[in-house]
Amino acid sequence: MRTESRAGIAPRALPLFGHTLPMLYDPLVFLTSLPAHGDLVRIRIGPFEATVVCTPELVRQVLLNDRVFDKAGPFFDCAREAFGDGLATCPHDLHRRQRRLVQPAFHPARFSGYAQVMTKHIAEVTESWQHDQVLDIFSEMMTLTVRIAVEIMFSDTLPSAVLQAVFNDFNTILADIYIRTIVPPTLDKFLIVGNRRFNRARNRLRKITRRVITDHRTDGADRDDLLSTLLTVRDPTENQGLSDTEIVDQVITFFVAGFESTATVLAWAVYLLACHPEVEQRLHAEVDAVLGGRAACFDDLPKLQLTGRVITETLRMYPPVWSLARTTTTDTHLGGHPIPAGTILICSPYLLHHLPDVYPDHDRFDPDRWIDGHPAQPPREAFIPFAAGARKCIGDTFAVVEATLAVATLAARWRLRLLPSRHVRPSRSVVLYPRGLRMCATPRGEPRNRGLTGPAPTGMTQT
Ligand code: HEM
Known part of the structure; x- marks a missing residue:
């Protein structure tokens, strides 16, 4: 008779803290060390135990079965407290209806309109x-x-003071949320100042969003923006739309899920290009041929092949959402191990994207590995920057279009060079943005500042 055993525990757990310290100070190095200990590895974060899923096949099984592997547990409790029950945080039983209602905002027909807005702002920011x-x-x-x-x-820009407040509040919440989820509750009382700051930011954010919704409803103007779509959608099965509270949750969700992660890809792409002048040179040749110095627009996308691969490879090396949490709703099995109901599972895009047997030369920035038919082209299930299954990112196309247009326009006009001896490091927060990335902008063709490249990010392997 086959005996089933629980997955093994990762080495070097400390009393009380478990593996909290490496998860707090060096989560990427810690996570990528785990596959050496098994396909499923248990870790302890304070009083919680989580199981890290270390193979693409098992990660896929988790992500494709959102009924059994649901969004629940301490991370989502904390995220719901901050952002409400929007699409990204709601549990499975609320998800299908919400996704149906929100999907029209991401219909392919809308993208050429969205791209016009993107082109305009990309041109303005890079021209400034x-x-x-x-x-x-x-x-x-x-x-x-x-x-x-x-x-x-x-559609209309918010008054700049309101915009600044919204911006600051998001930053406060995003900065605090990771710490709040991994610090043991026994130590929670030491976060008093952080808790106050977090609650203040959350309440103000909801108030501002609610006011904008009320203004939109009352002035009745015919706008073609995403909020108007959310205000008018109807679920055909129940002929009901979203309530105001649900719309507040969705708006906040889009901002949280959308802008920081896309900014992160852009920043890493710029950084990686500066570290790899040979790729940068080829990118310049592409954008010069396609754009001739103007800003990129929607119709250019099919011709910006290398630019697209630069974005894909950046998403591989530095997936902005580096860790996905799920909790089992029932007793189940995974990879031959029993998994009791209530188990927290962690699937890490960063871990999968750096598996040496799946990605040869995994620390090398190599956009060409994504050329169709390339002998080392990785299997699709091992590339999950936007997750997979029913909970896959609804804004994936939006993000890729925006990032491709921005990198192409930027490369057509500017060279960005790292300042000497800058230490660029991945952040230790929910989103993996580059800390300390300061660069010098020189218009293309200007010979000065060439050769100003800095060291690779500390704590990371050379890219
Ligand atoms: C490069 C940029 C982006 C990355 C890497 C990214 C990544 C992800 C990932 C990994 C998930 C799944 C999370 C999980 O399963 O726990 C997700 C979900 C989601 N993302 Fe994105 N995202 C990006 C941009 C955007 C944008 C621009 C928007 C909105 C305009 C957006 C809206 C959402 C929403 C609403 C969900 C929840 C989907 C659902 O559960 O049905 N994301 N994203």
Whole structure:
């Protein structure tokens, strides 16, 4: 008779803290060390135990079965407290209806309109840069993606003071949420200041969003923005739309899910290009041939092949959402191991994207591995920057279109060079953005500043 055993536990757990410290200080190195200990590896984060899923096949089984592997557990409790029960955080039983209602906003027919807004803001932001200006790249990319998101969501831009408040509140919440989920509840009381800041930011954010919704409903203007779509959608099966509270949750969800992750890809792409001049040179040749110095637009996308692969490879190396959590709703099995109901599972896009047997030379930035028919082209199930299954990112096309247009336009006009001895490191938050990424902007063709490249991010392997 076959005996079933639980998955093994990762080595070096400390009393009380378990594996909290490596998850707090070096989660990427810690996670990528786990496949050496099995296909499923248990880790302890404070009082919680989680099982990390280490193979593409098992990750796929988890992501495709959202009834058994649902969005629940401490991370989602905390996310729901902050953002409500929107599409990204709601449990399985609320999800299908919400997805049906929200999907029309992401219909392919809408993308040429969205791309016009993207092209306009990308051109404005990149034109605002000065010769030899030192830029905080992540913050520039955040400005860009927020401006695009605000216009697509609300059509008129919000007053700048309101926009700034919204922006700050999101940052507060996103910065605090990771810490709040992995610090043991016994130590929660030490987060008093953080808790107050978190609650204040959350309440203000909901209030502002509700006010914008009320204004939209009462002025009755015929707008073609995403909020108007959410206000008018009807579920054909029950002839009902979304309530105001549901719309607040969705709006906040789109902002949380959308702008920081897209800004992150953009910032890493710019960084990787600066570290790889041979790829940058080929990219320049492509954008010069396709764009001739103008901003990229929707119709250019099929011709921006290398630009597209640069985005794909960036999403592989630095997937903005580096860890996905699920909780089992029933006793089940995975990879031959019994998994009791209530088990927290972690699927990490970062871990899968750096598996050496799936991605040869996994630390190398190689956009060409994505050329169709390339002998080392990775299997699709091992590439999950947008997750998979019913909970797959609804904004994946939106993000890829925006990132491709932005990188192409930027490369057509500017060279961005790392400042000497800058330490660029992946953040330790929900989204894996580059910390400390400051670069100098030189108009294309300007020979000065060439060769100013800095070191690889600390704590990371050379890219
Ligand atoms: C490069 C940019 C982006 C990345 C890497 C990304 C990644 C992801 C991932 C991994 C998930 C699944 C999370 C999970 O299963 O726990 C997700 C879900 C989601 N994303 Fe994105 N996202 C990006 C951009 C966007 C944009 C631009 C939007 C909106 C305009 C968006 C809206 C959403 C929503 C609403 C969900 C929940 C979908 C559902 O459960 O049905 N995302 N995203």
